[in-house]
Amino acid sequence: MYHTFSDTRFALLLSLVLLVTGCAEWNYRDMADPSRDVWQKPQGVVEKLSINRGARVADLGSGGGYFTWHLSKAVGSRGTVYAVDIEENAINMIFKEMVARGTPNVRPVRAEPHDSKLPEPVDLVFSCNVYHDMKNRIDYFRSLASSLRPGGRVAILDYHPRGFLSDMFGHRTAKEEVRREMEAAGYQLLNDYDVVDRQHFQIFAKVER
Numbered sequence: 001m002y003h004t005f006s007d008t009r010f011a012l013l014l015s016l017v018l019l020v021t022g023c024a025e026w027n028y029r030d031m032a033d034p035s036r037d038v039w040q041k042p043q044g045v046v047e048k049l050s051i052n053r054g055a056r057v058a059d060l061g062s063g064g065g066y067f068t069w070h071l072s073k074a075v076g077s078r079g080t081v082y083a084v085d086i087e088e089n090a091i092n093m094i095f096k097e098m099v100a101r102g103t104p105n106v107r108p109v110r111a112e113p114h115d116s117k118l119p120e121p122v123d124l125v126f127s128c129n130v131y132h133d134m135k136n137r138i139d140y141f142r143s144l145a146s147s148l149r150p151g152g153r154v155a156i157l158d159y160h161p162r163g164f165l166s167d168m169f170g171h172r173t174a175k176e177e178v179r180r181e182m183e184a185a186g187y188q189l190l191n192d193y194d195v196v197d198r199q200h201f202q203i204f205a206k207v208e209r
């Protein structure tokens with residue numbers, strides 16, 4: 001049996017899709033590896049967030065849920081954590097982990113690049129290792145302000161611009177750049193923490209007009 005060029009091209013495309021899908025899932029699982037705790041210091045980060053029991057929190061760009069489960073503990077059974085991501089693989093992993101962990105206070109949200117799709121205003125929007133990948137950040141966070149409750153905050157962790165790989169692939173944003181853009185989007189700096197050596201950690205509040 002002979003295969004046409006179209007058949008071969010389709011097979012290659014299918015293999016590529018499966019490879020990318022597998023790599024994406026592997027990457028999410030790698031990010032959720034407990035060994036990450038050594039440098040990421042999730043408990044220290046969450047402690048600085050000062051989350052009240054019963055709070056509504058959005059884990060923006062949740063991936064496989066590394067911080068989602070820490071935030072879930074912080075808000076308690078009366079609170080809600082929205083695990084927000086634009087990738088279906090990430091949302092599927094969150095669903096699986098929800099069942100395995102028995103965490104009814106976590107709700108996956110499939111977002112769009114320009115819209116978080118949050119179903120209700122939240123007390124805190126938390127973002128780790130996502131800011132550098134976002135497009136039109138000023139417009140995005142200006143629009144996101146409507147999804148914050150009165151007194152709501154936005155916490156951003158992103159990598160310091162250090163190292164060869166971060167320069168090559170752009171997986172970093174300078175702290176000053178984040179602050180400048182957030183101010184342009186209508187926020188003011190509340191806290192600037194030095195918890196994680198590899199990352200800057202800033203918390204913002206929207207400026208009330």
